[in-house]
Amino acid sequence: xxITIAHLKRGESAIILHFNEIDVPLKxxxxxxxxxxxxxxxxxAPFQDPIYLNINGTHLAIRRETAQKISVERxx
Amino acid sequence: MYTAxxxxxxxxxxxxxxWLLRKYIGxxxxxxNCGNGDCGCK
Amino acid sequence: xxxxxxxxxxxxxxxxxxxxxxxxxxxNQKVGNYPGITVEKKEGICKLDRxxxxxxxxxxxxxxxxxxxxxxxxxxETLLDRTSKDFPDVAVVVSDVENLKRNLLLFTQIKDxxxxxxxxxxxxxxxxxxxxxxxxxxxxxxxxxxxVLVSSRKNMGVEELKKAITDFKSLDIxxxxxxSVIDPVYFERLRKAYPNQLLYKLxxxxxxxxxxxxxxxxxxxxxxKTTSFEIKSEADLKRLQHKETVVRYQFINGLLKKAxxxxxxxxxxxxxxxxxxxxxxIWGYLIFFTVLLVIxxxxxxxxxxxxxxxxxxxxxxxxxxxxxxxxxPIADLLSEGIIPGLGGxxxxxxxxxxxxxxxxxxxxxxxxxxxxxxxDHLMKKFGLSGKSVVPLxxxxxxxxxxxxxxRNIEDWKxxxxxxxxxPFTTCSARLPVYLIIVGLVIPEGSILGGLLSYQALTLMLxxxxxxxxxxxxxxxxNKILPINRKSFFVMExxxxxxxxxxxxxxxxxxxxxxxVFGAGKIIMAISVxxxxxxxxxxxxxxxxxxxxxxxxxxxxxxxxxxxxxxxxSHKLEYxxxxxxxxxxxxxxxxxxxxxxxxxxxxxxxxxxxxxVGTLATIYSVESDGEDELTIKNRMKEEVNPILGGPLFNFxxxxxxxxxxxxxxxxxxxxAIVKRETNSWKWPAIQFVAMTVIAYASALAAFQILK
Numbered sequence: 001x002x003i004t005i006a007h008l009k010r011g012e013s014a015i016i017l018h019f020n021e022i023d024v025p026l027k028x029x030x031x032x033x034x035x036x037x038x039x040x041x042x043x044x045a046p047f048q049d050p051i052y053l054n055i056n057g058t059h060l061a062i063r064r065e066t067a068q069k070i071s072v073e074r075x076x
Numbered sequence: 077m078y079t080a081x082x083x084x085x086x087x088x089x090x091x092x093x094x095w096l097l098r099k100y101i102g103x104x105x106x107x108x109n110c111g112n113g114d115c116g117c118k
Numbered sequence: 119x120x121x122x123x124x125x126x127x128x129x130x131x132x133x134x135x136x137x138x139x140x141x142x143x144x145x146n147q148k149v150g151n152y153p154g155i156t157v158e159k160k161e162g163i164c165k166l167d168r169x170x171x172x173x174x175x176x177x178x179x180x181x182x183x184x185x186x187x188x189x190x191x192x193x194x195e196t197l198l199d200r201t202s203k204d205f206p207d208v209a210v211v212v213s214d215v216e217n218l219k220r221n222l223l224l225f226t227q228i229k230d231x232x233x234x235x236x237x238x239x240x241x242x243x244x245x246x247x248x249x250x251x252x253x254x255x256x257x258x259x260x261x262x263x264x265x266v267l268v269s270s271r272k273n274m275g276v277e278e279l280k281k282a283i284t285d286f287k288s289l290d291i292x293x294x295x296x297x298s299v300i301d302p303v304y305f306e307r308l309r310k311a312y313p314n315q316l317l318y319k320l321x322x323x324x325x326x327x328x329x330x331x332x333x334x335x336x337x338x339x340x341x342x343k344t345t346s347f348e349i350k351s352e353a354d355l356k357r358l359q360h361k362e363t364v365v366r367y368q369f370i371n372g373l374l375k376k377a378x379x380x381x382x383x384x385x386x387x388x389x390x391x392x393x394x395x396x397x398x399x400i401w402g403y404l405i406f407f408t409v410l411l412v413i414x415x416x417x418x419x420x421x422x423x424x425x426x427x428x429x430x431x432x433x434x435x436x437x438x439x440x441x442x443x444x445x446x447p448i449a450d451l452l453s454e455g456i457i458p459g460l461g462g463x464x465x466x467x468x469x470x471x472x473x474x475x476x477x478x479x480x481x482x483x484x485x486x487x488x489x490x491x492x493x494d495h496l497m498k499k500f501g502l503s504g505k506s507v508v509p510l511x512x513x514x515x516x517x518x519x520x521x522x523x524x525r526n527i528e529d530w531k532x533x534x535x536x537x538x539x540x541p542f543t544t545c546s547a548r549l550p551v552y553l554i555i556v557g558l559v560i561p562e563g564s565i566l567g568g569l570l571s572y573q574a575l576t577l578m579l580x581x582x583x584x585x586x587x588x589x590x591x592x593x594x595x596n597k598i599l600p601i602n603r604k605s606f607f608v609m610e611x612x613x614x615x616x617x618x619x620x621x622x623x624x625x626x627x628x629x630x631x632x633x634v635f636g637a638g639k640i641i642m643a644i645s646v647x648x649x650x651x652x653x654x655x656x657x658x659x660x661x662x663x664x665x666x667x668x669x670x671x672x673x674x675x676x677x678x679x680x681x682x683x684x685x686x687s688h689k690l691e692y693x694x695x696x697x698x699x700x701x702x703x704x705x706x707x708x709x710x711x712x713x714x715x716x717x718x719x720x721x722x723x724x725x726x727x728x729x730v731g732t733l734a735t736i737y738s739v740e741s742d743g744e745d746e747l748t749i750k751n752r753m754k755e756e757v758n759p760i761l762g763g764p765l766f767n768f769x770x771x772x773x774x775x776x777x778x779x780x781x782x783x784x785x786x787x788x789a790i791v792k793r794e795t796n797s798w799k800w801p802a803i804q805f806v807a808m809t810v811i812a813y814a815s816a817l818a819a820f821q822i823l824k
Contacts, residue, residue: 021356021357021360022353025186025528025606025608026182026184026186026356026359026360026363027181027182027186027528027608028608029360029363029364030181030182030184030220030223030363031181031220031608031610032219032220032367034363034364034367035364042390042393042611043393043394043397045397045399045491045492045494045495046399046495047495049494049495049498050491050494050495050504050607050609052393052397052491052611056219056220057216057217057219057220058217058219058220058610059389059610059611059612059613060608060609060610060611061487061490061491061494061504061607061608061609061611062607062608062609063494063498063605063606063607065605066605066606066607066608078446078447081446081447081448082447084447084448085447085448085451085650086650088451088646089646089647089650092642092643092644092646092647093643093647095639095643096640096643096644096647096724099640
């Protein structure tokens with residue numbers, strides 16, 4: 001079973017593996033959310049939604065629903 | 077003198093009325109799309 | 119010979135594009151709208167060497183040329199249409215040194231359009247602190263253009279940029295990324311179908327339809343459907359756009375590996391420390407609440423002093439004029455109609471200025487995004503987005519920019535609900551009505567040891583009421599509107615920045631000016647009309663008023679002053695406006711109002727702030743012109759015609775406050791809602807629902823409290 005961004009804890013980093021284009025807005029890609037890039041969870045709001053990420057040097061926030069659609073691989 | 081002043085006032089009244097009517101009713105064709113610009117958007 | 123160069127400033131949001139614009143143009147700028155759409159258009163002039171002038175256009179911030187909103191589509195339309203008068207001779211792409219990677223995406227797209235493009239790397243003053251080093255030579259070589267390091271904050275590099283603009287002809291226009299690799303066969307066919315068009319431009323025109331319907335398939339592509347050219351499905355096009363983004367990032371990553379180095383150890387700093395506090399699960403919300411509290415205290419308390427001064431100045435100007443000018447209708451029109459009416463608008467200046475001051479500080483500092491982050495989960499439950507917080511907060515200034523600020527909400531249902539409930543937030547036009555009523559009916563005194571007065575507390579409750587109604591309304595709408603939610607939400611969390619004083623002041627100045635001049639014209643017109651209607655009448659009761667009143671009070675032996683007052687009141691009652699007012703009275707009497715307030719409410723449907731001005735005009739027609747009473751004092755003296763006692767008491771005051779809190783009395787907002795939702799249906803529903811709520815709650819309040 002693969003894990004998604006939503007599984008990561010605060011401070012954890014991972015590499016983005018893949019996602020389905022329909023589930024993710026193009027804007028997110030433009031901001032650097034692409035397979036192969038590093039993602040770090042900076043912080044999350046109460047109820048883990050939304051989630052505050054650092055992807056490829058860009059700081060951005062996405063909702064939990066979207067985070068659950070992006071599968072990642074933890075470091076190490 | 078008094079009559080002249082009355083005429084000026086009436087003219088002002090008509091101008092004001094027409095201006096308001098045009099602003100609110102004849103709005104569909106204007107090029108200023110900021111509502112009426114009486115807010116900070118213009 | 120003087121020449122002029124057309125320059126477009128383009129860049130991601132939060133790159134300091136606007137500061138750079140202010141640096142380049144100073145006060146030489148004008149803000150308007152693009153024809154046909156409500157997108158702000160900022161233009162300015164910058165003087166270059168050798169008498170050359172640069173016409174600078176500040177385009178809306180965008181992350182790429184793949185448009186998802188009206189604002190963004192302006193950028194692409196400007197850049198695609200070579201015949202447009204805004205088409206730039208040179209594009210200046212503004213990027214931020216800390217987000218160079220992401221910023222370069224847009225740059226590479228613009229470069230592909232073969233427009234001479236200068237890359238500005240802004241916030242260069244931060245490089246040292248962030249341990250960032252750049253190989254400018256390498257960047258210039260690979261991006262095939264001029265790169266300028268700038269700090270708009272410290273005013274560094276601006277002269278160099280000006281020089282680069284002057285020499286724009288020497289810039290290379292060769293693209294730096296070959297986009298056609300994403301589907302060479304398709305692109306080759308495209309090129310053959312339109313041999314004299316720029317390939318990347320064709321691609322943009324085709325793909326824009328996928329995301330956003332507004333762009334015409336340009337004149338150049340009108341025959342697209344008639345040729346045998348195969349049109350790809352939306353899903354295919356979207357996949358290709360994703361692929362294009364990946365290709366561009368590959369290029370950028372490769373380049374920055376060579377040209378950029380960041381010592382990540384020193385990069386963690388202010389942002390994470392501040393975020394830890396400001397986004398804290400408890401402190402974060404407490405801080406947000408405190409910030410709101412300070413704003414309301416400032417608007418109510420600190421602006422009180424200049425407001426009193428303005429109120430008194432207008433009252434004395436009025437009486438000075440009526441003494442100095444030769445008596446006659448024109449003098450009366452000025453001293454009783456126009457000046458009191460204008461006073462009713464000028465008096466808002468301190469508050470509007472304060473409000474925009476705070477809002478622009480919150481936006482500039484980067485705090486507003488944190489608020490969005492904190493609130494999203496909660497707002498989602500009510501059918502809103504965290505991004506609805508920005509419209510709801512800026513709705514406290516004016517619903518019009520607030521409705522426009524909903525554009526960056528990705529989900530249509532969330533956006534529509536936000537638009538529909540925004541007018542419930544307490545906009546600045548309600549403020550004068552609130553202030554004057556609160557001042558009249560809420561007692562003095564304070565709680566928390568003098569920290570918060572009852573009056574300020576009432577005002578805060580009114581603001582909270584506005585928000586609460588908006589949220590509740592959203593919840594209801596979310597349940598009843600049959601629209602699916604996609605729940606997309608992407609928001610950049612910008613770095614914290616100390617707001618630049620100059621930028622904040624420009625915003626405050628600009629917004630206050632347009633508010634005063636815009637609303638001033640309406641109020642002027644309305645006060646002329648009202649004064650004429652209030653000063654003239656027909657029929658025996660009006661023309662023989664003096665005789666009738668004198669006879670009526672003959673036995674009471676009134677002083678001449680009191681008698682004149684009675685005559686003026688009698689005349690007003692039988693003037694044109696008196697008849698109209700009496701017609702309205704049965705409708706408003708159950709709410710605790712007399713016909714004069716009725717008139718003020720009706721004229722408020724043009725714009726709420728007219729309320730105070732209308733009452734001022736009516737009362738000054740009624741008074742004999744010599745006494746120098748302020749509006750507030752005049753209102754205090756009014757007597758309820760049916761129940762006796764002061765007209766403005768606690769019950770009628772609360773009733774009025776509630777009416778103004780809920781009623782949709784702003785034609786401009788209705789017009790903007792129509793435009794943003796593209797139908798009359800939504801503004802009509804909004805108008806009816808809000809007016810019904812307003813009337814019902816005002817009625818209930820008065821009947822319970824009286």
